[in-house]
Amino acid sequence: MKDEPHPGALWRRTFGRWGEDLAVRHLQAAGMVLLSRNWHCREGELDLVLSDRERVVFCEVKTRSGDAYGTPAESVTAEKIDRVHRAAMRWLREYRVGWCRTRYDVVTVFARVGRQPVIQHFAGAF
Numbered sequence: 001m002k003d004e005p006h007p008g009a010l011w012r013r014t015f016g017r018w019g020e021d022l023a024v025r026h027l028q029a030a031g032m033v034l035l036s037r038n039w040h041c042r043e044g045e046l047d048l049v050l051s052d053r054e055r056v057v058f059c060e061v062k063t064r065s066g067d068a069y070g071t072p073a074e075s076v077t078a079e080k081i082d083r084v085h086r087a088a089m090r091w092l093r094e095y096r097v098g099w100c101r102t103r104y105d106v107v108t109v110f111a112r113v114g115r116q117p118v119i120q121h122f123a124g125a126f
Helices: 007-029 078-094
Strands: 033-041 044-051 056-064 102-110 118-122
Touching: 007 033, 007 044, 007 056, 007 102, 007 118, 033 078, 044 078, 056 078, 078 102
Parallel strands: 056 102
Antiparallel strands: 033 044, 044 056, 102 118
């Protein structure tokens, strides 16, 4: 019998996916083009890979419903930044992208119950 995911884990995954959907729409409305989403490799995962037509942008998305454990942006740790950098280098190799300009952004989605979500885009966050 296959283990079923814990309901809390399933909710967090669904909530995170919803936040990523909002982030994608926000970034596309700003003129960015989505290249990859939830791209995995042994180095880690890239939430979003986009182009602003001048560079490749690797974007970490953090969605939170409260700030009991800090703000969404505060959850981007030095360890996470390192994993994103390593995964980004792998993505560039996998897609045979030669030298190009890159940028690392963070988009936060803060969604309190009963309120409109607040989306913030931190370009060049790390």
